[in-house]
Amino acid sequence: MSDPIAQLIFLIVKAILLPVLIVLFVAFVIYFERKFAGFFQARVGPTYLGPWGSLQSFGDIFKLMSKEDVTPARADKPVFKLAPYIAFIPAFLVMAVLPFGPVGGEPNLFGYRFDYVIANFDAGLVLFLAMCALGVYGVVLAGWSSNSNYSLLGGLRAGAQMISYELAMGFSVVGVMLMAGSMSLVDIVDRQAGNFWDWYFIPQIVGAVIFFIASIAELNRTPFDLAEAEQELVAGHLTEYSGMRWGMFYFAEYVNLVVVSAIVSTLYLGGWRAPLEVLDFIPGPIWLFLKICVLIFLYMWIRWTIFRYRYNQLMSIGWKVLLPLSIANLAVTAVVVSLVG
Amino acid sequence: MDAGHDLPTPDAAAGATHRPTQEELRERKARTRRHLERTGEVMTLSMGPQHPSTHGVYRAVLDLDGEVVLAVRPEIGNLHRGVEKLCEYRTYHQIIPLTDRLDYISGFAMNHGFCEAAEKLMGVEVPDRGRYIRTIAHELCRLANHILWLGTHVMDLGTQTFFCICFRDREYVLDLFEMLTGARLTHSFCRIGGVAKDLPDGFDQRCRKVIDFLPKRVAEYERIIKHNRIYYKRAKNVGIFTAEDCYAWRVTGPTLRSAGVARDLRKDEPYAAYPEVEFEVAVEYNADVYDRFLVRMKEIRESCKIIRQCLDNLPDGPFLAPDAGHSLPVKKNVLRDPAAMIQDFYQVFRGPQAPKGEVYRGIEAPKGEMGFYIRSEGGSKPARVHFATPSFYHGQAVPALVEGEMVADVVAIFASVDLVLGDCDR
Amino acid sequence: MSAERAMAGGALSPSLVTAAERLERRFGARLRGRTEFRGELTYRVAAGDWVRVLSFCRNAPELAFDQLDCLLGDHLPERTEAPFEVVVHLLSHAHGHRLRVKTALAEGEGLPTITGLWPSAGFDERETWEMFGVVFHGHPDLRRLLTTDDFDGFPLRKDFPLQGTVGGRIRTDLRGKV
Numbered sequence: 001m002s003d004p005i006a007q008l009i010f011l012i013v014k015a016i017l018l019p020v021l022i023v024l025f026v027a028f029v030i031y032f033e034r035k036f037a038g039f040f041q042a043r044v045g046p047t048y049l050g051p052w053g054s055l056q057s058f059g060d061i062f063k064l065m066s067k068e069d070v071t072p073a074r075a076d077k078p079v080f081k082l083a084p085y086i087a088f089i090p091a092f093l094v095m096a097v098l099p100f101g102p103v104g105g106e107p108n109l110f111g112y113r114f115d116y117v118i119a120n121f122d123a124g125l126v127l128f129l130a131m132c133a134l135g136v137y138g139v140v141l142a143g144w145s146s147n148s149n150y151s152l153l154g155g156l157r158a159g160a161q162m163i164s165y166e167l168a169m170g171f172s173v174v175g176v177m178l179m180a181g182s183m184s185l186v187d188i189v190d191r192q193a194g195n196f197w198d199w200y201f202i203p204q205i206v207g208a209v210i211f212f213i214a215s216i217a218e219l220n221r222t223p224f225d226l227a228e229a230e231q232e233l234v235a236g237h238l239t240e241y242s243g244m245r246w247g248m249f250y251f252a253e254y255v256n257l258v259v260v261s262a263i264v265s266t267l268y269l270g271g272w273r274a275p276l277e278v279l280d281f282i283p284g285p286i287w288l289f290l291k292i293c294v295l296i297f298l299y300m301w302i303r304w305t306i307f308r309y310r311y312n313q314l315m316s317i318g319w320k321v322l323l324p325l326s327i328a329n330l331a332v333t334a335v336v337v338s339l340v341g
Numbered sequence: 342m343d344a345g346h347d348l349p350t351p352d353a354a355a356g357a358t359h360r361p362t363q364e365e366l367r368e369r370k371a372r373t374r375r376h377l378e379r380t381g382e383v384m385t386l387s388m389g390p391q392h393p394s395t396h397g398v399y400r401a402v403l404d405l406d407g408e409v410v411l412a413v414r415p416e417i418g419n420l421h422r423g424v425e426k427l428c429e430y431r432t433y434h435q436i437i438p439l440t441d442r443l444d445y446i447s448g449f450a451m452n453h454g455f456c457e458a459a460e461k462l463m464g465v466e467v468p469d470r471g472r473y474i475r476t477i478a479h480e481l482c483r484l485a486n487h488i489l490w491l492g493t494h495v496m497d498l499g500t501q502t503f504f505c506i507c508f509r510d511r512e513y514v515l516d517l518f519e520m521l522t523g524a525r526l527t528h529s530f531c532r533i534g535g536v537a538k539d540l541p542d543g544f545d546q547r548c549r550k551v552i553d554f555l556p557k558r559v560a561e562y563e564r565i566i567k568h569n570r571i572y573y574k575r576a577k578n579v580g581i582f583t584a585e586d587c588y589a590w591r592v593t594g595p596t597l598r599s600a601g602v603a604r605d606l607r608k609d610e611p612y613a614a615y616p617e618v619e620f621e622v623a624v625e626y627n628a629d630v631y632d633r634f635l636v637r638m639k640e641i642r643e644s645c646k647i648i649r650q651c652l653d654n655l656p657d658g659p660f661l662a663p664d665a666g667h668s669l670p671v672k673k674n675v676l677r678d679p680a681a682m683i684q685d686f687y688q689v690f691r692g693p694q695a696p697k698g699e700v701y702r703g704i705e706a707p708k709g710e711m712g713f714y715i716r717s718e719g720g721s722k723p724a725r726v727h728f729a730t731p732s733f734y735h736g737q738a739v740p741a742l743v744e745g746e747m748v749a750d751v752v753a754i755f756a757s758v759d760l761v762l763g764d765c766d767r
Numbered sequence: 768m769s770a771e772r773a774m775a776g777g778a779l780s781p782s783l784v785t786a787a788e789r790l791e792r793r794f795g796a797r798l799r800g801r802t803e804f805r806g807e808l809t810y811r812v813a814a815g816d817w818v819r820v821l822s823f824c825r826n827a828p829e830l831a832f833d834q835l836d837c838l839l840g841d842h843l844p845e846r847t848e849a850p851f852e853v854v855v856h857l858l859s860h861a862h863g864h865r866l867r868v869k870t871a872l873a874e875g876e877g878l879p880t881i882t883g884l885w886p887s888a889g890f891d892e893r894e895t896w897e898m899f900g901v902v903f904h905g906h907p908d909l910r911r912l913l914t915t916d917d918f919d920g921f922p923l924r925k926d927f928p929l930q931g932t933v934g935g936r937i938r939t940d941l942r943g944k945v
Contacts, residue, residue, distance in 0.1 A: 041505035149386045153408075153748070222499055223571055231394040231497045231752050307571040308499025310749040311408045417890075418913035426922060430929055461805050588833045588860060591887035602860070609863055698804040701856050701867065703836065712836050712856065729837030729856070737890040766913055 006112040014118050018095055026254045027057035033254075033300055040304040064247035072147055072240050079145035084241070084248035087138025090131035091255040097124030098262050099186045101272050101284035116272070116284060117186055124185040125177060128263055129170055132218055135256065136162040139220075139227060142249070143237035154236025157311060158220065158227035164318035165217035165224075171326035172207035172214070175333040176200055176267050185263075189271035196275040201268035206329040208268040210322050215260045217318070220253065222303045226311055257296060265291035372745075383411055386748075390419045394497045394752040397762030399736060401751070408747045413740040417733075420766040428726035432692030433459045434669060436726065438529040443730060444764035445526055447486040449478045449518075450706040452531035457612050458702035458713035459533050463667045463695050467613075469656040471535030476614040477548070477651045478521060478530060480644040484555065485514040486707035486759075487637045487644075494634070494756040495566060498575050503565065510558050513551045520544055533693060534668030535661035545652055552645040559641050566634070576631035580742050580754035583628050590738035593731055594709025595636040596758050600628035606705035618650040630757040667693040692721025708732055708759045728767055732760035783808055783864040789829040794820060809867040817853075817870055818879050824857055824866065825884050832857035832866060835885035838892060840899035841869075842924045849873045851901055855881075855888075877902035898923035 031046065031054055038045025046053030071080055101116025121127060136159060143155015177183055179200060180191040192199050201208045217224040228236035238249055265271060269291050272284030309317070384407075389400035398419035404412040424443065428436045440455045441448030453475055460467065467475070492507025515525045520541055522530040530537050566572050582592065584600040597604055605622040607615040623639030625632035662668045669688045670681035699716040709731025716725040735758045742758065743751045779787070787808055791798065798820075800811035812820045824832045836856040844850050849871035857866045872878065880903040881888045892903040893912040900921040903909060911918060920927055 037502075041502045042509050043505060149384060152384075153386070153405075225499070226749075231499065232749050234392060304500075304502045306500060307495075307569060307575060308749075309571060310575055310747060312747065313574055418911075418915075421913040423922060426927075426929065429925075464805075589886050591834055591836065591885070604860060699807075699809070699867075700805050701807060701836070701865065703858075703865075710836075714837065714839060714854070714856065716841065724843075725839075725841045727837065727839040729839075733890060734887055737887060741886070 003112060006110075010112070010114055011118065015096075018100075018118060019092055022092075022095060022255065022258055026251065026258055027061075028054070029254050029258060029296060030057045030060075030250075031055075032296075036297070036300050037304050040301075061247065064244045067243040069243035069245055070240075074147045075240065076145035076147065079141050080240075081245070083138050083142035083145060084245045084252070085138075086141060087135055088248050088252040088255070090134040090138075091252050091259055094128050094131045094259045094263070097121045097127050097185050098259070098266065099189050099271055100262075100288050103186045103190075120186050121184065123183045125173060125183045125188070128185075129166070129173065132169070133162075133166060135218075135252070138249070138252070139237050142241070143227075146237070146240035148240050150233045150235070150239045151237050154227045154233045154239070157233075158237060161217055161224065161226060161314060161318070164315060165214040165322070168210050168318060168322035168326045169214035169218065171323070171330050172204075172210040173267065174330050175204050175207040175326075178330075178333050178337045179203065185266050185271075189266055189273065192270040192273060194273075195277055196270065199268060199270040199273075204268060204329070204333070206325060207333070208264075210326045210329070211267065212264060214318075214322060215264060216299065216302065217314075219256055219260060219299070221257075221299060223306050223309050224314055225303075225308060226314060231308075257299060258292060261292045261295035261299070262288065264295055388751070390416075394493075394756065395762075396493065396756065396760060397765075399755075399760070399762055399765070401739060401755075403748070403751065405748065408749070410743055410746055410748060410751060413743055413751075415736055415739050417736055417762070417765050420762045422767065424767045425726055425728065428723060430722065432721040433463075433533055433695065433723065434688060434692060436723070437531060437533075438527070440728075441527040441529055442763060443728060443767060444706065444708060444711075444732065444761050446489055446761050447482040447707045448527045449482040449522075449530055450486075450704065450711065452529060453479050453613070454702065454704040454706065454711050454713050456531040456533050457704060458700055458715050459693075459695070460667075461702050462698065462700045462715050462717055463533070463693060465534045465662055465664050465667045467535050468659045468662055469614075470539075470658045471660040471662070472614045473651045473655050474536045474540060474660055475531065476618070477540075477648050478518075478528070478536070479613065480647045480651075481514055481517055481521075481548075483644045483707040484641055485511050485518070487641050488514070490637060490756075490759050491562060491566075491634070494753070495572075497752040497756040498572065503562075507562075510555070513555075517544070517548055517551060520547065532661055532669055534664050535659070537661075537672065539660050540655075545655075548648065548652060552648050556642050556645050559638050563638060567638075573631065575749075575753060576634065576757075577629060578627075579630045579746065579750050580757060581627075581629050582738075582742055582758075586738075586741060590741055591734040592709070592738050592758065593734075594705070594707070594759070595623075595633050595640065596709070596735070598623055599625045599632035599636045601626040606703050606710055610703060612702075612704060614651060615647075617654070618647050620647050630753055633757045667695075694721060695719065695723070703729075706731060708761070708764065709735065730764045730767065732762070732764035733767070735760040736762075736765045778806060779803065779808055780806075780864050782859075782862040783866070786830045786859075786862065786864060786866065789827060790820075790823070793823055793827070807865065807867060809869060812868060812870050814870050814872055814876065814878055818881060818884075820868060821855065821857075821881055822884055824868065830859065830866075831861045832859045834858040834860060835881070835887050835891075836865070838881070838888050838895065840895035840901055840923065842899055844925045846871070849876075851876075851899055853878060853895060853901060872901060874900075877904050879904050880906040882906060897921070900924070 034056065035045040046056035049055040049059045071077055096118040099117040103115045103117050103120055139158040140155045143151040143158065176188060180188040182188060220227050228238055238246055241249060265288060272288040274280050274282060274287050383404040386403045386405055387400065388403055389395040390398035395401070400416040400419070402414040402416065403410050424439050427439055437452055437455060440451040443451045488507050488511040492504040496504040518528060519525050521544060522528040582596060582600060584597065584602045587597040587600055601624060603622045603624045608622055620643045623636045623643060625635050661671055665684045670684040674681040675685045676682065695717040697717060697719045699714070701712060701714045703710050703712045711731055712729030714727040714729065715723050718724045738758070739755060742754050746754065790810070794816070797813065797816055798810050799813055802809040824830045836858045838853065838855045841852040841854060842850055843852065851872040852869050853872065854867060854869040857868065870878070878901065880892055882892065890912060892906050893909060895901050896903060896909055897911045897914055898921055914922065
């Protein structure tokens with residue numbers, strides 16, 4: 001079997017296995033979110049299905065699939081039905097460029113070279129930002145097509161919020177790009193080789209914090225969950241959705257959570273690399289998985305602890321604090337990189 | 342006791358929240374009205390009656406310009422049960438269970454208020470022990486109400502965790518109520534001339550335990566909320582309602598006290614055992630959402646103090662007036678004592694005989710001043726009963742409170758004045 | 768016992784006595800009646816004097832009733848010539864006293880609104896209108912408040928039955944108008 005055919009087989013296996021694994025993982029992320037929320041709130045969370053309620057998400061999926069799917073009479077039906085997919089699919093596409101282990105080098109599997117990435121794409125970072133922007137369409141279209149004022153307000157808020165936070169996010173990412181000299185996520189991880197003090201979160205601490213905050217806004221989670229602010233807008237853009245269509249939005253949100261956590265760890269926390277070189281004997285995917293878990297816990301912790309911002313406060317943070325800071329960070333990085341390198 | 346108290350409020354962030362003057366507020370409201378008249382380009386959002394944070398079935402039709410509220414039209418009545426009509430067909434004893442369905446969050450206060458009004462009408466003297474037990478129950482009910490208020494108010498600002506924590510703490514108070522009255526929300530515990538039962542065994546001890554740790558919990562709440570930057574930004578200088586506004590719209594209770602008015606019917610027109618206990622009226626001066634929170638936290642502390650004093654000084658003696666003409670007998674005596682049995686028959690079948698006349702009695706319910714008007718033409722049934730409930734007027738004042746603010750503030754302000762729709766719609 | 772108990776016996780508070788003297792000096796014989804019961808003072812006024820008396824109550828410094836505690840209607844069917852009553856309870860924060868003012872109305876007779884004096888009368892007047900059929904002239908928004916929009920009858924009148932169905936169906940032609 002020649003190498004290109006082997007690579008093709010590997011590619012198909014990776015392209016099937018990775019989404020499936022992530023979907024399975026997401027089911028448990030949802031379970032853990034509910035369980036942690038329970039613990040934070042002096043409750044126990046789900047307990048019925050499976051040991052400690054661990055199969056709750058699967059039960060939910062079956063429940064959602066068996067529920068009636070209501071489309072409002074005066075909704076824009078094609079768009080209304082399309083919106084969940086627009087929210088759902090971009091989240092998965094980012095996985096293609098996500099390195100979860102070493103790429104290139106010596107043959108490592110049955111005498112063939114197995115790359116731990118689906119597509120070693122030169123502009124992986126751009127793809128990530130593009131998919132983030134595309135995901136907004138799902139929310140905005142859902143809000144617009146529902147023909148409900150709550151949905152519309154939620155969609156408008158989501159649109160404005162995501163656009164203003166994407167700017168700060170983009171600028172903070174450029175800092176990493178300058179340091180790595182590449183837009184490929186594979187290269188960015190390779191540049192962070194070594195121990196944890198070689199990771200980018202130390203030189204790029206400002207950028208890392210801005211990226212993290214902006215990613216909370218991207219993910220629509222408290223304190224920036226204005227799009228579906230339950231207490232104000234009932235469920236924002238999700239108000240009119242029911243059954244599995246609602247489930248797809250919900251699921252997309254958590255797939256996004258996993259993907260964004262993976263991106264944060266790739267950009268700033270050394271991706272699949274071990275924190276110390278002596279720990280390199282543990283495979284890369286496990287390290288990446290652990291980092292994702294820690295980040296997801298952090299997101300949950302924030303979500304279940306603090307209050308929601310008001311719309312104008314959210315905007316002023318985005319435009320008056322995060323954006324100038326990220327530009328300043330970019331300028332400093334550019335000067336330092338050009339002087340040193 | 343409360344470490345949270347010593348921390349400074351995050352006034353450093355005050356630069357971010359400019360406190361509007363009266364003129365600015367008036368100008369802001371006028372500007373929104375002018376905009377509404379000039380452009381007519383508004384988005385109408387029907388908030389409620391089925392909405393997560395209208396605290397029941399309140400409906401506010403909002404006219405929005407983007408996120409800014411231009412005008413509000415309140416719609417109430419979805420929970421109207423015609424209590425006033427029902428009261429005209431029932432004896433005074435039978436009305437008591439209707440009253441705790443008004444403000445079902447603080448049922449005992451409603452029972453108590455009606456009994457005070459009926460006693461004023463009939464001229465019944467409540468024995469000392471009865472007055473003290475009433476005071477204890479009334480303050481417990483204030484505790485339950487304010488803790489629940491805190492949970493829902495904070496949830497309206499976006500944190501669900503705290504809601505559950507408040508519910509956990511309210512549970513201790515409800516357990517006390519269960520022990521005292523047998524019910525958790527709708528107690529029907531007050532009687533004309535006293536209360537239904539004496540304090541049960543072990544109540545004293547258990548109650549003390551709860552009122553010992555609740556102030557600690559309040560300090561904990563304040564550490565979490567009072568010094569939270571986002572809460573401060575969301576609540577400070579939002580929903581300003583000055584004393585004059587409060588008088589004009591009959592907004593009472595903690596909202597009035599947050600505007601710097603030390604008005605508390607427990608002090609001003611004392612009833613039950615309030616003249617004999619020492620407590621402070623919680624007053625704040627900024628008249629915004631943040632100060633309403635502070636006022637209620639202070640009131641929880643004061644309520645604990647009142648309950649402790651009542652437990653310490655609880656007098657012996659009867660808890661129900663031995664007034665055969667107007668009050669029910671002690672229940673456990675009914676099947677033992679012939680006189681009590683006759684009294685029971687008389688009261689149940691004939692009812693208390695009230696003189697001709699009309700009375701109005703205001704009490705300080707947890708949500709504000711609750712007025713009870715009874716007109717009697719003699720006999721056992723009132724000719725007209727009217728409940729001047731705080732929530733009714735708070736619901737009416739919502740437009741004056743929120744016009745010119747943002748959508749997100751609507752729920753925050755709405756929650757901060759504290760209304761419950763059972764009370765509002767009657 | 769407490770001052771409150773003593774008051775229940777019938778004594779008026781000193782500030783209220785002063786206020787009552789002032790009110791009587793101003794209106795004299797135009798006040799239709801004065802009742803004291805359990806320390807509460809009630810004045811009856813003619814419907815024509817309604818706003819004049821109440822605005823005096825609000826504005827005169829001795830009275831200074833800055834808060835309207837409640838406004839309610841009442842129905843006394845045995846009084847055939849004027850079976851309806853409108854009662855207001857006033858409260859003065861400055862003096863801490865209360866006053867009740869009431870007026871009698873015949874069927875179909877209305878009253879001028881007092882929302883200009885106390886905005887909080889708005890809901891109360893709407894409620895009184897829907898429950899008793901007393902019209903308040905000049906009210907900015909006199910619609911049904913607690914009952915449905917197609918409700919028929921005035922439920923708190925004594926001749927309105929306690930049980931039965933009135934206007935129980937849901938009207939779709941009102942959609943968008945409420």
